[in-house]
Amino acid sequence: xxxxxxxxxxxxxxxxxxxxxxxxxxxxxxxxxxxxxxxxxxxxxxxxxxxxxxxxxxxxxxxxxxxxxxx
Ligand SMILES: [Zn+2]
Numbered sequence: 001x002x003x004x005x006x007x008x009x010x011x012x013x014x015x016x017x018x019x020x021x022x023x024x025x026x027x028x029x030x031x032x033x034x035x036x037x038x039x040x041x042x043x044x045x046x047x048x049x050x051x052x053x054x055x056x057x058x059x060x061x062x063x064x065x066x067x068x069x070x071x
Contacts (some may be wrong), residue, residue: 003027005036009053016044023051 014023023042028050030039040050 003040009041011042012032013053014042016047016049019044019046032048
């Protein structure tokens with residue numbers, strides 16, 4: 001499965017609130033529109049907390065929607 005990169009998601013400048021570790025981009029399994037996707041998101045390397053960008057939480061995943069439309 002290919003990893004989707006979200007332009008809205010950027011690890012730069014983000015730190016984990018709990019660990020104060022800089023977040024790193026890592027593939028995360030997300031369920032969206034009844035399908036599973038690997039999406040690259042900023043995550044804490046220590047506690048693996050994943051930052052969900054506001055655009056993602058609001059369901060504005062244009063790349064995912066385009067993938068579904070292409071099928
Ligand atoms: Zn953490």
